[in-house]
Amino acid sequence: MMFRQAREAVVETCVKLADMGYLAGTGGNLALRVDPEHYLVTPSATDYYAMETSDICVLRLADTRQIEGEKKPSVEAGMHARVLAARPDCEASLHTHQPIASAYALLAMVLEVQGSETAVLLGKTVPCVSYAPSGTGWLAKRVGKAFAGPNHACLMRNHGIVCVGVDIQQAIDRVVALEVACAEFFRLSLTTGSRLPASGTALIEQTLLPISQKLKETGEE
């Protein structure tokens, strides 16, 4: 089996992200460059808790041709190839459906990153690419382009997020920092009520406030 150790790292990362609730079932996927010509990508529609190292697909970066792995690669394999091509300094590309940042991505707004430590990890702003259906060349192109600049993270409108890292750990750190930054945005929006566009205010009123009210009533907060 090619790249056994790297495959193990990919499986471990998927379980970690699934435990954090960032993958939403079989959603999300990740890619890892293993040499200048190849990358690993998670298989399509596979339960992360049942995934084995042999399920991880080896693809050629130049044309996304599958070299090893019996399962079909993730539909976002092409998107990851573009991201890795745009970022030769990075080995890892993670795509998640993490709840808070995905909620933020519904607003279709750039995220202004607060705090210097978070800005070091994420950059001063996180762009939001316009909507395109999963697995399409449109989406791959838009996300790839977002990483051509100095960005380390990107929001995908009505969908989720992508973060890169020099290694898997740095990409995970960015995924976590992005979730925290988006949570902070919503916290500030709820307390000041001034930083959201009308569509965002409506979103909070319809979805987030009833949840927080319910938690208060049941004492689960």
Ligand SMILES: [Zn+2]
């Ligand atoms: Zn997705």
